[in-house]
Amino acid sequence: MARVGSYFLGHPWRIIVHSVQTCALAHYVFNHQYSFGWGYGPSMLPTFLVDGDIIIFDKHHRRGRDVRVGDCVSYHIPVTPDEDGVKRVIGMPGDYVLMNSPGATSDRMIQVPKGHCYIVGDNMPWSRDSRDYGPLPLALIKGKAIAKGQIVGCNPWKWFEPVPNGLAIEESS
Amino acid sequence: MRPTWARLLNKPSFPPPKTKWFHLRSSPRVRQFGDFGWYLFVIASWLPVVVMANDHFFELTRINGPSMYPFLNPDKDRSLTRDWVWTWKYNAQTKLARGMVVIFWSPFNPETRVIKRVVGLEGDIIRTKPPVPPGHVWVEGDGDVTQDSNTYGPIATGLIIGKVTHIVWPLHRVGRVNWEEYAEKIRHSP
Numbered sequence: 001m002a003r004v005g006s007y008f009l010g011h012p013w014r015i016i017v018h019s020v021q022t023c024a025l026a027h028y029v030f031n032h033q034y035s036f037g038w039g040y041g042p043s044m045l046p047t048f049l050v051d052g053d054i055i056i057f058d059k060h061h062r063r064g065r066d067v068r069v070g071d072c073v074s075y076h077i078p079v080t081p082d083e084d085g086v087k088r089v090i091g092m093p094g095d096y097v098l099m100n101s102p103g104a105t106s107d108r109m110i111q112v113p114k115g116h117c118y119i120v121g122d123n124m125p126w127s128r129d130s131r132d133y134g135p136l137p138l139a140l141i142k143g144k145a146i147a148k149g150q151i152v153g154c155n156p157w158k159w160f161e162p163v164p165n166g167l168a169i170e171e172s173s
Numbered sequence: 174m175r176p177t178w179a180r181l182l183n184k185p186s187f188p189p190p191k192t193k194w195f196h197l198r199s200s201p202r203v204r205q206f207g208d209f210g211w212y213l214f215v216i217a218s219w220l221p222v223v224v225m226a227n228d229h230f231f232e233l234t235r236i237n238g239p240s241m242y243p244f245l246n247p248d249k250d251r252s253l254t255r256d257w258v259w260t261w262k263y264n265a266q267t268k269l270a271r272g273m274v275v276i277f278w279s280p281f282n283p284e285t286r287v288i289k290r291v292v293g294l295e296g297d298i299i300r301t302k303p304p305v306p307p308g309h310v311w312v313e314g315d316g317d318v319t320q321d322s323n324t325y326g327p328i329a330t331g332l333i334i335g336k337v338t339h340i341v342w343p344l345h346r347v348g349r350v351n352w353e354e355y356a357e358k359i360r361h362s363p
Binding site for chain 2: 020021023024025027028031032063064076077078079080081113114115116133137138139140141
């Protein structure tokens, strides 16, 4: 440790350079590997709480890479720049989806266009999603929610639980 | 000063001279991987900086398609060389103006980047179509062979990666992109 101290002590330039490198490494991890965020809002009840849930995102699924129907994804809200949202994918390119909620006045269906997906919140009456602004370009997807939880207690293994794909077809034997 | 015979035969002096990284190199923890391992570590430590710069600040981009002809790739039918442009990525999704040349992810193909010109901002009415919704812009290519907002409608500003600020190659057209000139050509009522 003494050597590391003498390496930095009295060398402000080294401190700046290595701070930049450390920030860049953190940026790489949070933007290309895994990141976390705090969920807020009622739109994904009961999967995510209104407030207080920490969500872990897998950034390998950015721009819709290997996203399946039923996955919870974080995305750039198209109508309000600078805001990100978390919703569930219910249609991938080529799928036919209901334009409105089930049981609404109109039962119109559309085919999700090429390069787009259809996202809807789990709490349908309190969600602003593709039913309002139409199919979402896959390129706006930032990552896939893989775990959720709260930091309660002393055992880190009990803090988080996986977010399952809610629409996966269960294998029946 | 080393002895003359040592300098002529290029023999290392003893003790070895103190180099720039002497403090860390001489620690046993680092030295166990050898000098090559140390240089590898120094290079690897700069890779995330390059990634961050390309993600958020600037990037050199090659223009392949004919969509911005004749502004970019004017020699597309005469030569195989393609234009290179300098893309500025910081605050790319804000402070957009009519006439700016932007690069964004194609709405139809999320792994393809396309270059177009911003023609309409949110609230603008483009040729009897509905107004551009909030958070969206209307983009069009300069050329005739182009797939733009006339095909896929207004694009979300979140798709925009960067603004093209300079042409870097070929050399005879190096310079700043004067997008303001084009902004005046776009007919709009305030």
